[in-house]
Amino acid sequence: MGGRRQRIDLGDDEASNKKQKADDDNAEAEAQTHNPWTGLPYSQKYYSILKKRFTLPVYQFKQELLKKVMANQCVVVEGETGSGKTTQIPQFLLEAGLASQGETCIACTQPRRVAATSIAARVADEMDVQLGQEVGYTIRFEDVSDPNRTVLKFVTDGMLLREAMHDSLLSRYSAIVLDECHERTLATDVIMGLLMEILPKRTKGSKHGELKVVVMSATLDAKKFQEYFNDAPLMKVPGRTFPVEVFFTAKAERNYVEAAVRTTLHIHQCEEPGDILVFLTGEAEIEQACEEIRKTAGSMARDHGELVVYPLYSSLPPEAQRKIFSAAPKAQVAGGPPGRKVVVSTNIAETSLTIDGIVYVVDPGFSKQKVYNPRIRVESLLVSPISRASARQRSGRAGRTRPGKCFRLYTEQSFHKDLQETTYPEILRSKMSNVVLTLKKLGIDDLVHFDFMDPPAPETLMRALELLNYLGALDDEGEMTELGYQMSELPLDPQLAKLILVSPDYGCSAEIVTIVAMLSVPQIFLRPREQAKAADEAKAQFTHADSDHLTLLRAFNEYNMVPERERKNWCWENFISERAMISANNVRNQIIGIMKRLDLAYVSSDIKGDGSFSSMDIRKALTAGMFMQVAYRQRSGEYLTVKDNQNVAIHPSSVVNNRQDWVIFEEFALTTKNFIRTVTSTNVDWLVELAPHYFDLENFPKCEAKGELEKAYLRMSKMCKR
Known part of the structure; x- marks a missing residue:
C-alpha cells in the first residue's frame, strides 16, 4: 500500500466538500479492511480500540482542527484532561497527509520519558502497527524508531532540542506537536523560542517545505501561548468529565506520606468501588507508600476486596509502567466485594497520562521542583507546594468515567492563600549552562534577545557563560571552542x-x-x-x-x-x-x-584485565572535570564550598569519611541541612595544576582554603624551577 496518504483538501466550496465526502467514504471503506501502512488486514484489537477512539471529545473537532492547521502555520489547542488530544491529534495530522515514509515525519513532544514511551505504545496499538516502525519514540539514551519507516515519533522535548543542534531547521519534520506546554519545562521553552526563528524560514514554498506547529496546553495558559505565537488561532476542546466532589482537611497534616496512606486505606474501607490515584513527589516516597498500603490492605481483602498497588515514576522500566493500565482485580468470591487498583504516582499522572477507572484522587499538594540559586551556583530538587492550576488538574483525574472524589490533604484556606495560581516556569528556576551550550551550537549568539516566552534572569545567563568559559567550551569572547562543539555532542x-x-x-x-x-x-x-x-x-x-x-x-x-x-x-x-x-x-x-x-581514545587503567584500576588516575580525571565543585575541610572540621563559601556536610550515604581535606562532589542537596553527595577526595596540588584559571588567587575570596592554595602554587613554582 506504500504507506502514503493523500493530503486532505479543506476548501469550503460545495464541489470540494462533495469530493471530500466521497474521498472520506472511500478511505473509510478501505480502512475497514486493510492497514494503509502495512498493507495487512486490520486486527480485531484495532476495531475494538477504534470504537473507543470515536467516543473521545476531540473527534468532534477533527475537521475544524484540520481546517485551522491547513490555513495557518501555527495553531494553539486548549484541550482539557480526558479529551484525547495527545493520542488523536498527531494521528489526525498523519491522516491529513502531513508525513510520508522515508521523507517527512511528524514529531510530538512530551516533557517526560514515561509519557513519550507509553503514549507511543498506545498510538502504535491504535494504528495497528509495530512500535519502532511507523510509530516510534526517542528519549535520552534510547531510540526506538526507524528513519526509513517512522512517520509519527514521540520525543522528549530535550531530544528534539538535540536534533535541532544537528539540523537547525528541523527539516526532517513537516509538523511538530508541542504537548503539555502548560508545564513550561526548560526544554519546551527553548524549543518554542527556536520555532519562532524556524517558522519564518519554513513557510510554504521554502526549500524544506512548510512546517506546521500545533501547541497543546491543558490549562487556561493557552491565551499566553496564542499571543506568543503571533496571534495563532485558538481552538478549545472540552474534556469528558463528570463532577468531582473536593474535600479539604480541617488542619495541616504533619506527615503527608502517612496521611496519603491513611486516606487511601480509608477510601478502600468506606467508599464505593473505583480505582484510586495518589500523588507523591518521588521514587523513595512512592515505594514507601506502596509498601505500607500493601501491608495493611492484605488483612482487609476478605471484607473489602483485593487491593493491588502500582507505583509510577520516571525510572521505572516500561513493563512496570504499563501495569498501571491493568484492570482492577475482580471479586475473589462470587457475590463478594470487587477489588480495587491504586496507582501511586509523581505528577506525571497530572496531565501526561490518562489512567482509566480512576474515581478517587488523593492529593497531598506537593511536587518536586528544580530550584536554582545563581548567587551560590546551586541547583536542587526541592519538595514544593503545587499551584492551584495543578491542584485542579489533579482533581479532574477523578471525574473521567463517573462522578468522583478528590481528597486534598491540606486546608481550604491554604489552597486559596498559600498556593500560586500557576506553576513558575522552569526556565526562571534552572541553571542554564546546557541551554546556553545548545543555543551556541545552533549559532544563536545574542542570548539576551533570544525570543524566550519568559526570559531568564541575566545573572543566571552570566553564570552559565562563566561555567562554560571555565570548562573551555567557550573562549573569552564567548565563541564556541572545538572542545565546546565536542561537549555539545x-x-x-x-x-x-x-x-x-x-x-x-x-x-x-x-x-x-x-x-x-x-x-x-x-x-x-x-x-x-x-x-x-x-x-x-x-x-x-x-x-x-x-x-x-x-x-x-x-x-x-x-x-x-x-x-x-x-x-x-x-x-x-x-x-x-x-x-x-x-x-x-x-x-x-x-x-x-x-x-x-x-x-x-577508549583506554583503560585496568591493564591486567581483572577489574582493578588506578585510583589516582581516575581521581585526577574526575578533578579535571569537576574542579568547580570543590569543598575544603576547615580547622573546625566543617566543610566549606570553595569560592561560594557555603557550609556543607558530606551526606551520610557517602563512603568518604569526614577527614579528607579536599573533596569534589557531584551534587549539592538542600534537605535538613546543606549536604554534598557522591564525593571523591582530591588533592590541592591537582587543583592548581589542572585548573589554575579557576583557582586564580587574585580573584579568590578570603578563607582558610586560600592559604592552602598559596602553598600549593609555591610548591608548583619550585618544581618548575627544578
Whole structure:
C-alpha cells in the first residue's frame, strides 16, 4: 500500500466538500479492511480500540482542527484532561497527509520519558502497527524508531532540542506537536523560542517545505501561548468529565506520606468501588507508600476486596509502567466485594497520562521542583507546594468515567492563600549552562534577545557563560571552542561531558564512561528500611574509602563479571537495583558509540584485565572535570564550598569519611541541612595544576582554603624551577 496518504483538501466550496465526502467514504471503506501502512488486514484489537477512539471529545473537532492547521502555520489547542488530544491529534495530522515514509515525519513532544514511551505504545496499538516502525519514540539514551519507516515519533522535548543542534531547521519534520506546554519545562521553552526563528524560514514554498506547529496546553495558559505565537488561532476542546466532589482537611497534616496512606486505606474501607490515584513527589516516597498500603490492605481483602498497588515514576522500566493500565482485580468470591487498583504516582499522572477507572484522587499538594540559586551556583530538587492550576488538574483525574472524589490533604484556606495560581516556569528556576551550550551550537549568539516566552534572569545567563568559559567550551569572547562543539555532542551535563573528553589524557576513559553511566541512572544501591544493616554490609564490599565514584565503578565491574543468567540473583543478594544496572549498561554503550564518532581514545587503567584500576588516575580525571565543585575541610572540621563559601556536610550515604581535606562532589542537596553527595577526595596540588584559571588567587575570596592554595602554587613554582 506504500504507506502514503493523500493530503486532505479543506476548501469550503460545495464541489470540494462533495469530493471530500466521497474521498472520506472511500478511505473509510478501505480502512475497514486493510492497514494503509502495512498493507495487512486490520486486527480485531484495532476495531475494538477504534470504537473507543470515536467516543473521545476531540473527534468532534477533527475537521475544524484540520481546517485551522491547513490555513495557518501555527495553531494553539486548549484541550482539557480526558479529551484525547495527545493520542488523536498527531494521528489526525498523519491522516491529513502531513508525513510520508522515508521523507517527512511528524514529531510530538512530551516533557517526560514515561509519557513519550507509553503514549507511543498506545498510538502504535491504535494504528495497528509495530512500535519502532511507523510509530516510534526517542528519549535520552534510547531510540526506538526507524528513519526509513517512522512517520509519527514521540520525543522528549530535550531530544528534539538535540536534533535541532544537528539540523537547525528541523527539516526532517513537516509538523511538530508541542504537548503539555502548560508545564513550561526548560526544554519546551527553548524549543518554542527556536520555532519562532524556524517558522519564518519554513513557510510554504521554502526549500524544506512548510512546517506546521500545533501547541497543546491543558490549562487556561493557552491565551499566553496564542499571543506568543503571533496571534495563532485558538481552538478549545472540552474534556469528558463528570463532577468531582473536593474535600479539604480541617488542619495541616504533619506527615503527608502517612496521611496519603491513611486516606487511601480509608477510601478502600468506606467508599464505593473505583480505582484510586495518589500523588507523591518521588521514587523513595512512592515505594514507601506502596509498601505500607500493601501491608495493611492484605488483612482487609476478605471484607473489602483485593487491593493491588502500582507505583509510577520516571525510572521505572516500561513493563512496570504499563501495569498501571491493568484492570482492577475482580471479586475473589462470587457475590463478594470487587477489588480495587491504586496507582501511586509523581505528577506525571497530572496531565501526561490518562489512567482509566480512576474515581478517587488523593492529593497531598506537593511536587518536586528544580530550584536554582545563581548567587551560590546551586541547583536542587526541592519538595514544593503545587499551584492551584495543578491542584485542579489533579482533581479532574477523578471525574473521567463517573462522578468522583478528590481528597486534598491540606486546608481550604491554604489552597486559596498559600498556593500560586500557576506553576513558575522552569526556565526562571534552572541553571542554564546546557541551554546556553545548545543555543551556541545552533549559532544563536545574542542570548539576551533570544525570543524566550519568559526570559531568564541575566545573572543566571552570566553564570552559565562563566561555567562554560571555565570548562573551555567557550573562549573569552564567548565563541564556541572545538572542545565546546565536542561537549555539545554528548547528551550530558557540561561538566560530565568535559570529564568524558579529558579522560583519555589520564588513561582511564573506559572507567570514566562507566562512572558517568552509573551517575546517569537513579538509586544503584538499595537500602530498605527494615534491612538497612544488611544493605550497608553489602555496599561495604564495593567501598573505595576515597571515593563514591570509585565505589560505583567497583560495583559495576563486579556485576559485569557475573554470568548473565546469575545477575538477577546477584543484585538481589547485594541490595543493588538490577533495573539501574541494565540502564547503566545501556547508557554506557551509547556514550561509547558517541566517543567512537568523536574519535576519542577508549583506554583503560585496568591493564591486567581483572577489574582493578588506578585510583589516582581516575581521581585526577574526575578533578579535571569537576574542579568547580570543590569543598575544603576547615580547622573546625566543617566543610566549606570553595569560592561560594557555603557550609556543607558530606551526606551520610557517602563512603568518604569526614577527614579528607579536599573533596569534589557531584551534587549539592538542600534537605535538613546543606549536604554534598557522591564525593571523591582530591588533592590541592591537582587543583592548581589542572585548573589554575579557576583557582586564580587574585580573584579568590578570603578563607582558610586560600592559604592552602598559596602553598600549593609555591610548591608548583619550585618544581618548575627544578
